[in-house]
Amino acid sequence: MNFVAGQFPLWALWSGNALALGLLALAATRVRWRALEARAVNAWLGACVVLLGFWLGRAGLEPGLSFHLLGATVFTLLMGPWLALLALAAVLLGLAAGGQLEWPALGLNYGLSLLPGVALTALLLRLAQRYFAANVFVYVFVNAFLAGAAGMLLAALCGLAALALAGAYPLAYLLENALPYYVLLAWSEAFTSGLVLAILIVYRPHWVATFDDARYLDQQ
Numbered sequence: 001m002n003f004v005a006g007q008f009p010l011w012a013l014w015s016g017n018a019l020a021l022g023l024l025a026l027a028a029t030r031v032r033w034r035a036l037e038a039r040a041v042n043a044w045l046g047a048c049v050v051l052l053g054f055w056l057g058r059a060g061l062e063p064g065l066s067f068h069l070l071g072a073t074v075f076t077l078l079m080g081p082w083l084a085l086l087a088l089a090a091v092l093l094g095l096a097a098g099g100q101l102e103w104p105a106l107g108l109n110y111g112l113s114l115l116p117g118v119a120l121t122a123l124l125l126r127l128a129q130r131y132f133a134a135n136v137f138v139y140v141f142v143n144a145f146l147a148g149a150a151g152m153l154l155a156a157l158c159g160l161a162a163l164a165l166a167g168a169y170p171l172a173y174l175l176e177n178a179l180p181y182y183v184l185l186a187w188s189e190a191f192t193s194g195l196v197l198a199i200l201i202v203y204r205p206h207w208v209a210t211f212d213d214a215r216y217l218d219q220q
Contacts (some may be wrong), residue, residue: 020111
């Protein structure tokens with residue numbers, strides 16, 4: 001979703017921006033900067049450019065209701081949740097600089113569109129590592145495919161709820177006209193996330209920060 005600032009009260013915009021800045025500051029302190037591998041960082045920067053293109057190719061239904069891939073699951077698995085939060089924020093800043101997003105609404109776009117996917121993907125990864133066998137299929141299907149779909153749906157529900165509470169659109173309209181599109185888009189997010197991670201762990205596993213050869217391959 002690409003929220004429009006005029007759809008929300010001023011206090012919501014300021015609160016969203018403040019919370020986003022606080023989260024980014026926390027993320028910056030949690031990343032182990034000296035441990036980052038140069039080749040992986042270059043690949044992650046390329047991922048930001050690709051995601052920027054996906055967001056530019058969005059389709060829209062009404063102001064504030066747009067449909068595009070989020071990339072939150074892929075970024076979280078590639079970089080880890082903390083660095084993913086920073087990278088996704090950089091993508092949003094690039095879109096705002098290009099006039100594709102409104103600056104006052106950046107915090108809400110970040111907190112309602114991207115944060116849910118990152119948080120859910122990180123949670124599912126922890127649960128899978130704790131309760132499931134260390135299996136490549138589990139990593140791709142659960143942590144990439146299913147997490148991608150669930151992250152998209154969660155972000156959609158958060159965004160639609162925010163629009164309804166702000167009075168931008170009636171809840172019935174959002175559920176009837178917007179939610180079905182996000183359900184369909186969730187499958188695209190799931191397929192893309194699963195395919196990208198499956199290819200990367202085969203050909204470039206060192207780019208995937210959350211994939212450990214010793215855990216997932218040596219035990220097969």
